[in-house]
Amino acid sequence: MTRFRHAAVLAAVVVAGTLAFPSVAAPLFSGATDQLGNNDVDVELVPSSDYARLDDGELVVDLSAANPDAEGVNDDAVTGIEDVFRVRYNGSRYAHVWITHDSDAVTFYADGAPVQSQATNVTLAPNATVAVGMRVDTTGETADGLINKITVHARAADPADVASGASVTGNTGTPLAEDSTVQTRALTETSRRFTVFGADAGETTTFDASRLVLDGAAGVLALDEVDVASTGGSVSVDVEAAGTAASSSRVAQRGAAPLGAVTVTDRLDSAGRATLRFSAPVGYFEERGVAPANLTVYRDDGGDLSKLAVVTTGERGGRLHFEAETPGFSTFVVAADRARLRVANATLESASAAPGEAVTVMANVSNAGNIAGERTVAVAVGGTVVAEPTVEVSASETATLTARVARNVTGEYAVTVGGVEAGTLAVATGNQTDGAAAAQSAGEPATADEPVREPAGFGLTEVLGLVALLAVVAASLALARRTPWR
Structure with missing residues (x-):
């Protein structure tokens, strides 16, 4: 009927x-x-x-x-x-x-x-x-x-x-x-609404985000899925991939490089633990100099900025997939932990030197990032790189590097370390380092290879003249003995 x-x-x-x-x-x-x-x-x-x-x-x-x-x-x-x-x-x-x-x-x-x-x-x-x-x-x-x-x-x-x-x-x-019908809707190009009606307490529902782009470039870094556990009854969450600049800035201040962000809102206050699943093309991280092992997700709840562990789940369909579990919803920033090394300051041990005399230059290198890093720093004299020492710095620490520089031609030379000015080195005949001058004023040798000159001492010329005089005297005595007396 x-x-x-x-x-x-x-x-x-x-x-x-x-x-x-x-x-x-x-x-x-x-x-x-x-x-x-x-x-x-x-x-x-x-x-x-x-x-x-x-x-x-x-x-x-x-x-x-x-x-x-x-x-x-x-x-x-x-x-x-x-x-x-x-x-x-x-x-x-x-x-x-x-x-x-x-x-x-x-x-x-x-x-x-x-x-x-x-x-x-x-x-x-x-x-x-x-x-x-x-x-x-x-x-x-x-x-x-x-x-x-x-x-x-x-x-x-x-x-x-x-x-x-x-x-x-x-x-x-x-x-x-x-x-327990599941709904997934695209509110706009940058947002989704996920709803499940009548879910049991503890029941987890997987929502398809239809590859919601997080970094402004289609098909690049995207949110693929959201797993949400219900605390009992219907669950509805809104996902927005825009308007998270403040959170990205906070993450950058922590030393990480923000890649994309998403805000998730629990509309019914009935969502429990959740898992966010992301993906990006295989070459995405290489192009940005990011190691997948350094990927992380930061959760910004408006107060604390917490760091979620990221699990890489493999490559599928030409994309690298990874996920992070969260105890609740707020704003999430996908980021890459990194080292942020910079030369904080540089100094010369001495501002003057003789031609060919080496002077020590020192620099402090700080790491404002959240992982240890290594950097090769160029040391230049008069615009010419003369040394490239490498320094390793732990996260949030500072290390000191040193290098020896010299110039054979007289003149004044600007000395830089990693582009930071260390000072001007004056090279001139008769110049000596402050340390050498202090040593000589104390009666010590200027360098380890220079002999000490005693006051009123004989030099080589004086010794040769004395030997010749003695030879003349000896010859005269011998001749006098052979001559007969009258």
């Missing part, structure tokens, strides 16, 4: 607007419904979006600008609304349900397929519920009252029809005590 019921539909097309979505503050079917049958076929309708309402016991679907709760569908576009109202079958057998109407511009569907004829019906198990969506095409001629009426058909299914392989919605073994 086929039963019919008509529901008025207001479907005026309006200028471009955004879609609005349902409030789930109360469980479905707990209040008034539109009863469509009795006996073997007991079907009822209930609004599940801001586009639907009950008016004198009948379901009204309103897509017009006159709807106080939702803006109209976009003009000159094809708009899909996944869940406009629900159909629930309360019988003890099975039921075929389908919808007919008088507009070519609107298609009703359930479980992802049109349900606009008996041949394309949806089969409901006892006490099962199905969400009915709409596809509205306003690219042709439009006018107020796209649909004058719709008819919801419900027919008790023969056992043979169900046994022959008909697609059945609902629990076919035991009655569904509570509706």
